[in-house]
Amino acid sequence: MGKRIFSILILTSFLLVSCVDSHRSMKEVVFVMDTIVTLDVRDHANEKLLKKMTDRLMEIDSLMSFSKEESDIYQVNHAKGESVLVDSSTYYVVKKAVEYTQMSGGCFDPSIGRLVALWGIGSDDEHVPSIKEIEEVVETIGLDKISLSEPNSISLMDGTMIDVGAIAKGFAADEMIRIAKEAGVESAIFNLGGNISVLGSKGSDSFRIGIRNPFSESDEYFGIVEVTDTSVVTSGNYERYFIDESGVKYHHILDPFSGYPADNELSGVTVICSSSIKADAFSTALYVMGLEKGLAFIEQMDDMEAIFVTNSRDVYLSTGLQTSFLLCDDSFRIPE
Amino acid sequence: MNMMKRGDYILIIFLLLFAGVLFLHNMNNIQEKGTMVEIRFADEDPIYVSIDQNTTLDLSHGDLVNILCIEDEKVYMLESNCRDQLCVRRGEISLEGESIVCLPHRISIVILGTDKGDIDALSQ
C-alpha cells in the first residue's frame, strides 16, 4: 500500500512538472530586418526555442538584406548578369516573389530594386528623381529580367536589381510559426514590424488584431479582426514617406509601371492569409491595383481576405470578412 | 491508511512542497507586473521603471541621444537626435500596451500592466 501511494505520488509530481513546463510563456523583443520584432510564445516556451527563433531571424536578414554586402540578394544584384548560387531559403523567397508577380499581373514585382534605391524613401537620401531617371529605371523592371534555375541559382539581367525586403519579413513570420509548431507550441503571436502572425488561439478566444488607422500619427486602430492560425499584413501610405518642398507627400509603395508611388484612392490595404509571405506580397499588390481592381481580384481568391481603406475613410471588406471584422472608430464607415 | 508508514508521510509532504515550489515558480513567470515601463536598448536585457515616479532618463549611447521623461504617469521621448524623429513625434503614452519605438537607435519603450487592452497586436 505504501509503495502504491509512493508511485502514485511520483506520477502526480511528474505530471505536475510537465504540466507546469508546457504552460510556460515567454516574450522576446529583437531588432532585426530593419524593424522591431516581438515573439510572444504562450506555451511550451523555453530559452532554447526563443534562441532558435531569433537566430533564424538574423539568418534570414543576412541572406535577404538589400544593403548588406554579404547577403545573397546583394550578390545577385551585383553579379552583372552572371548566375549566383544562393541559399535554398533565398531561392524559395525569390521563386514565390516571381509567382506572386505573375498572379498580380506585375502589381507586385521584386525587380523594382533599382527604383526603390533611386527614390531612397526611408533612407538619408530620399528625393524625387527626375522623369528621365525614372523612365530609365522602369526599363529594368520585369519578370523577363529574372531567371531561376533549379536548384538555387538566380541570375538577373545586368542593370536589374531585386528587393525582397517586404516579403522576406512575411517569410520570416512563416518560419516563426513553423519553428513554434515543431516545438509543440499551441498558441503564439509574432509581430514583425506590424506584420502579425498568430498560431492557434487564446484558449477559447480568437486573437484580436487592430487595423492601423492610416490617418493617425500614433498607433490607433479603426477596426479589429478576430483571427486564429493566420497572418494579418497591412500596407499603407503612412508607413514610410517624405514630403518635398512643395508639400507633396511621397510614400514607399511604388507602382512598378509608372515608377512613382502608387497614387489612387487608397490609404491602406490589409490582407489576411495563412501564408504570411503571400499576405505581404498581396498587401502591396492590392494597394497598387487600387480599390476596384483590388476588390475584384480578392473575391476570386479563396485563401485570402482583404480590407481596403480609402482616403475618404470608407472601408471595403472582402466577403469572407463580413462577420469577423469589427469597426470601432465611427469616423470611418462601411458603404452599403 | 493505517498501513502508511511515517516515511510515506514525509514523502507526501516533500512532494507537495516540491510541487508547490514549482507552481510558484511558474506563477512568477506568467504573473503580470504592476504598471511598469519596460525600456529596451537593442538586444540588451530590458530595464524596468515604475510609471508613478517622475523622472528623466538619459538613454543615450555614444552619439545616439535619447532622453525619456516619465511625468504624472505619462511617458514621452523628450529629445532624440534620430533621423526620423518618430519617437519624439509619438508624444505621450500612458495606457498599458502602448509603446514608443526609436527604430534608428534600436530603443523600445512599452507600458506593461495587468490588462493589455482591447487588442493583442496592431497590424500596420
Ligand SMILES: [Zn+2]
Ligand atoms: Zn527616434
